[in-house]
Every structure is written in C-alpha cells, then in structure tokens.
Amino acid sequence: MEHESVPLYWRNIPAYYRLVAKRCKKCGEVYYPPVVKCTKCGSAELEDYQLPHEGELVEFTVLRSVPTDFLKQKPLVIGLVKLGPVKVLGQIVDAMPEKLKPGQRMEVVFRRVVVDGKYGLVMYGYKFRPRP
C-alpha cells in the first residue's frame, strides 16, 4: 500500500496530533488543514492557531466502499465537525451511525490512522467521537 512518506507525516504532526491550524496575521482567516498562503487576502504571514478539541457535528456520511488503508474498518463513518472558526473533516469512531445527529457535541480523540504494514510506522492523528 502507498502511504504518506515518513518525513511528510513528521512535518504534519502538529496538525495531525493536536489540530494546530494556521491563521492569517493580516485578515484573521483560519485554515485547517494549514496553508502557507492566505487564499483570502494573499498574505504569506500566518501563525499557528490551536483549534478547540470539542465541537458540533455538521453532517456525516457512511462509506461502505473505502480506501485500501481502511478496508478493515468498514463501514467508515466520515463527518464534518465545526471546531471554532473552521469545519474539519474526519473519521467518526465509537458511534453507531443510526444514533448520530447533526448538531450533537463531538470531541476530538487521538487514534491510529494508518499502520504501515507489520514493520513500518504507526501513524497517529485525530478522529472524532460523540462527547460522552
């Protein structure tokens, strides 16, 4: 299976692990995933911006045909969660899809996202689950 390279994963650790976004110093626009240039005002001056670890479920869908890295996790529940100023896409875990409702409180959890075979790196990152 083709995975993100180890150096690229390592560079993305603050975003993957802790949801560190970027905010434009000039116009205040927040970006997640982080960007290197503000698409709103064009400024290249961006700073780290910590997203909250709780938010509201905007919408979700259930995938039964899934990417190869997730074949053993069918069905895959993918949701859009509003975290402060941005909406973030991610996997929803520990939930029965029939019980999920837009508007409900969600929390960010830390999980294994991609495991590179038997000997490679375990790549961790954020997922969402209903707030207990």
Place this chain on the structure above:
Amino acid sequence: MKVGIVSWGAYIPKYRIRTEDIAATWGDDPQRIIDIYLVYEKSVEGYDEDAVTIATEAARRALRRGNVDPKKIGAVYSGTESKPYAVKPISSILIDALGLPNNVFAVDMEFACKAASDGIVAITGLVESGRIEYGLAVGTDTSQGEPGEHLDYSASSGGVAYVIGKDGVAAEFEAIYTYNSDTPDFWRREGSPYPMHGEGFTGEPAYFRHVVGAAKGVMEKYGYKVSDFAYAIFHQPNGRFPMRAATILGFPPEKVKPGIVVTHIGNTYNASALMGLARVLEQAKPGDKILLVTFGSGAGSNAFVLNVTDAVLERQKADVPKVDEMLADKIYVDYATYLKNRKMIKLFE
C-alpha cells in the same frame, strides 16, 4: 506543601466483552469462571486504539482537570507492558500529542503492572528536588492473554495519568515504600505474543508477599494503622486478590470496595490500582487518607500513603469524564469483534 497528585485523568475504551461470551467460545462454565475471578466483563480497545492512544486520552484529561499548562510539564514517564513498538517510546509521542516542551524528561518504564507507579516515584523525586515543576506519570496497557487461557478472562485495556507537583496538590504523598524481589510468577519473552505463568507462583509468593510486604512496610516504618485510612486500594488482577490482601492486612471491605474496578473492566495492568485510585479521588473528602499498593510481576510492589486536601473538591467538579461514567458508557462486542479489535486475527499486511 508536600509533593502530591495535582490532577488525574482516566480513560477506559468503550468496548466490553462479557465473561459468558468468552466462556461460550472456549467451552468453560461461565459461572465457575466468574466465581474464580469475580470479573463479569472487561474493556476492549477499539480497532484503532493502542497503548499510545489510550495514554494520550488519559493524559489530556489529567491536564484538563487541573487546568495544567502542558508547557510546565518537566517529565513524562509511561508505564506499560504493551508498547506498540519494541523500540520507539510512547513517552516521546506523548510530547507532541500533548504539546509538552522539548525540555522534558521522557522515558517508558517496564516492570510489568508496576511501572507506572515507579514513574510516580521518580517524578516525585524530581519535583521534590526542584528540578521540575510538574511531571506526568502515565499507566497504559492493552494487555495480552492467550485466547482460551485464564488471562483471556481478565487481561484488558485502559489508561490513567497523574500530574505530580507541589502547587495545587489534591492528594499529598505522605509516605512511599517499596518491596521487590526476583519472583518468576509471570513473564513474556521477547517476540512472544502472550505471557506465561509460573505454576503456583501467582498468589502467595508473588502478589500477596509483595503487596502485603509493601503495605506492612509503609505502615510500620511511618507509624500508620488500619484505622488511619478511609480507603485502601490494591492492584487488582482479579476481583478476589485485592479483597484477600485487605483481609490479611485487617482492612474492612467497605474501605476497599470503592477502589475496585476490575469486576467490570478486567485487569488494565499498569492502570489497574491507579484506576482504582482515580475512582476513589472522585469521591474522597479533604482529610481522607488513602493507602495505595501497586504490584508488578517479576515481582514488586510500591505502597503510597496519600492525604487528600481541599483542592480535591475543585478537581472533582472539573468537566472531565469520571471513572463511574466510563464504566457505564459501553458497547458490547462479540468474541470475533474482540479478536479483531485486539489485532489477534492474522491479516495480509
């Protein structure tokens, strides 16, 4: 102010398997198994969880409960016997998962189920010496048991984290005592997927000798008696051992039961007694004294005497899931899902 527990966080994965479902798979009489171990069900990690993710969740809750700035943490020690990597620490992953500074002492500790409490001991020393302001000790496991063997009924998953410091202490460490020896009660060789037991060594020469030895040691050396304690918490490989240790030491059941969690989540190894402590701290009153005795095979015990302070009331009010809430928040899985979630089904990779 004495060094002590500033804050704590616990994490129990949401999935459970009932003892009767394990027994049905392997042809055991479920009532007999429950009578032997007093474990009715046990926690099971999700397919995408491991000792790292469990440690992260517990530690995030500990920082949140005490409103502790991660940048003030000067040491992170993880006790585990289920590392996802043979070589690559959990503790270094925690640095970035929690946003700790890079100037943080970080190491994984191994002494079967006792290692996390050794992390507490080491961090207490670092805080007492003034080398660090706060330290984070984590106990995390997705413990192994051969399917169909006795451990299959108890080995489970969970994590706890304790912020240790001098400022804002909710439970002071009044005394610490340790009791260790070379006792071949339980081991897992490099590369072996499951541990083995030394026949007949699990109880008297291992658990009871060390747990009772450490408890008696701390009470005799520092002048405590049973009546001084509101609670006594012992490592809990099953539901019977801690109650028997309490009887040997003279503790009445009502002082021990609040710290018992094994009956409904199984043995979370490095999080076992420390999960019991989290549950007790969530109901303790200022002035209560707690005896905590951990145990790790191989074998050894650490005994702690804690004195609960006024700050516990503030910590109890924090918006962090309580152990009792997690015990009740569960999804039952069947034996096949249990094997899948525990990564025990061989797949092409």
